[in-house]
Amino acid sequence: xxxxxxxxxxxxxxxxxxxxxxxxxxxxxxxxxxxxxxxxxxxxxxxxxxxxxxxxxxxxxxxxxxxxxxxxxxxxxxxxxxxxxxxxxxxxxxxxxxxxxxxxxxxxxxxxxxxxxxxxxxxxxxxxxxxxxxxxxxxxxxxxxxxxxxxxxxxxxxxxxxxxxxxxx
Amino acid sequence: xxxxxxxxxxxxxxxxxxxxxxxxxxxxxxxxxxxxxxxxxxxxxxxxxxxxxxxxxxxxxxxxxxxxxxxxxxxxxxxxxxxxxxxxxxxxxxxxxxxxxxxxxxxxxxxxxxxxxxxxx
Numbered sequence: 645x646x647x648x649x650x651x652x653x654x655x656x657x658x659x660x661x662x663x664x665x666x667x668x669x670x671x672x673x674x675x676x677x678x679x680x681x682x683x684x685x686x687x688x689x690x691x692x693x694x695x696x697x698x699x700x701x702x703x704x705x706x707x708x709x710x711x712x713x714x715x716x717x718x719x720x721x722x723x724x725x726x727x728x729x730x731x732x733x734x735x736x737x738x739x740x741x742x743x744x745x746x747x748x749x750x751x752x753x754x755x756x757x758x759x760x761x762x763x764x765x766x767x768x769x770x771x772x773x774x775x776x777x778x779x780x781x782x783x784x785x786x787x788x789x790x791x792x793x794x795x796x797x798x799x800x801x802x803x804x805x806x807x808x809x810x811x812x813x
Numbered sequence: 814x815x816x817x818x819x820x821x822x823x824x825x826x827x828x829x830x831x832x833x834x835x836x837x838x839x840x841x842x843x844x845x846x847x848x849x850x851x852x853x854x855x856x857x858x859x860x861x862x863x864x865x866x867x868x869x870x871x872x873x874x875x876x877x878x879x880x881x882x883x884x885x886x887x888x889x890x891x892x893x894x895x896x897x898x899x900x901x902x903x904x905x906x907x908x909x910x911x912x913x914x915x916x917x918x919x920x921x922x923x924x925x926x927x928x929x930x931x932x933x934x
Contacts, residue, residue, distance in 0.1 A: 679889070687885040694881060701879070701889055742842060742904030743890035744867045782841040782903070786867060789899045 665727060671711040672730045676737045678703050683740060704743055708734075712749045720756035728753075728764050735779055736772050744786070750776075751783025758801055765808065777808050815849055815931035819906055822934060826893070826906060831918040835909040836893075838932075840901025845891050845932050850880040852893075852919075852928035860916045867902075870895035870912045878919060880906075880930060893930075906932075 682696040715731060718724075735746055754761045765776050784805055792798045817828040819836065821844050827833040838844035856879045858864060869875035878893040888904060893915070896907025908915050922928065 682889070683887050690883070690885065693885060697881065697889060704890060738889075740887045741890045742845070742888060742892075742902070744841075744903050744905075745865050747841075747903070748865070748867065778841075782899070786899045 665724065668711040668714050668727065669730050671707050672734045675700070675703055675708045676734055679738050679740070704738075704741065709745060712745055716749045716752050719753045723753075723757040723760045725760070725764075728760060732764055732768070732776060736775060739775060744782075747779045747783035748786045749783070750780050751785070751787035754780060754784055754805075755787060755795060755801060758797075758804060762804060762808070777805075781805060781809065815929040816852070817928070817930045819845075819930060819932045820934075821845075821847070821932065826908065826915070828915075828918060832914060834911060834915055837896055837900070837907050837909060838902060839904060841899075842903035843888075845880070845904050845906065846882065846884075846886050846888060847932050847934050848882055848884040848886070850882050850891070850930045850932065852930055853879040853881055854919070854922060854926050854928055855924050857919055860913070860920075867898045868894040869897040872913070875912075876916050883929070 678696075678700040682693070682700045685693045685696040687693065715727065719727065731746075731750070735750065738746075750761070761780070765773060765780065768776060784801065788795055788798060788802075795801070817826065817831075819826045819838065821838060824835060824837055825833055826836040858877045860874050860876045862869070862874050864875040864877065868877055875895050875897055880891045880893065882888070882891070890903075891905055893906045893908065895912035896902065896909045900909075901907070919928075
């Protein structure tokens with residue numbers, strides 16, 4: 645009986661992971677692609693650049709935001725390495741964006757799954773690592789602002805982040 | 814001449830005839846590039862609780878006013894919003910004091926209004 649329940653739980657978890665991957669990884673790819681096209685668009689042609697800008701911003705506020713909402717809900721339950729790799733890759737590829745929501749989501753998933761986030765960050769190249777540490781710093785502070793006392797492991801998380809920041813210098 | 818001005822040195826957003834607001838750009842990323850922007854009047858969101866926490870004022874409601882540079886820039890996602898939650902922005906203009914009055918001002922204009930903003934150093 646317990647074996648059957650165990651197998652069912654494994655199947656359920658695997659299905660969740662597949663759903664999460666299939667729901668949000670294509671969105672991350674599409675957003676990166678649109679942003680890349682925009683960055684490469686002809687700087688001398690304002691009309692063309694604005695057209696590309698509209699495409700990337702519309703996608704960012706609609707589809708990418710929906711994917712971020714799924715990520716923040718699902719990643720805490722099922723910390724999928726592939727999804728995290730893709731998310732970090734999007735953050736790096738879209739450094740040109742002033743949109744704050746992705747940083748906030750990184751901060752939120754750091755609160756529930758700190759070790760997987762730290763492991764990923766430390767594996768990045770120096771330049772990317774420094775950028776992601778700054779993004780995580782902003783996201784974590786945003787996610788915990790005026791709520792520090794409500795987060796039981798706040799001090800531990802903050803200390804780990806401080807160590808990362810010291811290490812980047 | 815632009816309709817409104819944001820000074821990055823004095824951190825003031827001025828809109829003659831409507832008022833001026835203490836505001837910030839950057840702190841968690843580069844401030845918005847200097848130059849003239851189109852204020853996307855038709856794309857202004859509602860003043861609502863259903864908006865990201867960083868865009869909400871003390872009442873828990875917020876808004877986003879998108880800006881499009883009229884010059885070549887690769888920055889995306891720039892706009893004006895209340896400087897909610899953690900102080901500072903990733904490049905947007907975050908209004909610190911009385912952000913609701915700015916919303917009322919922009920909402921009082923025609924959706925077809927041609928509004929521009931000049932960001933100066």
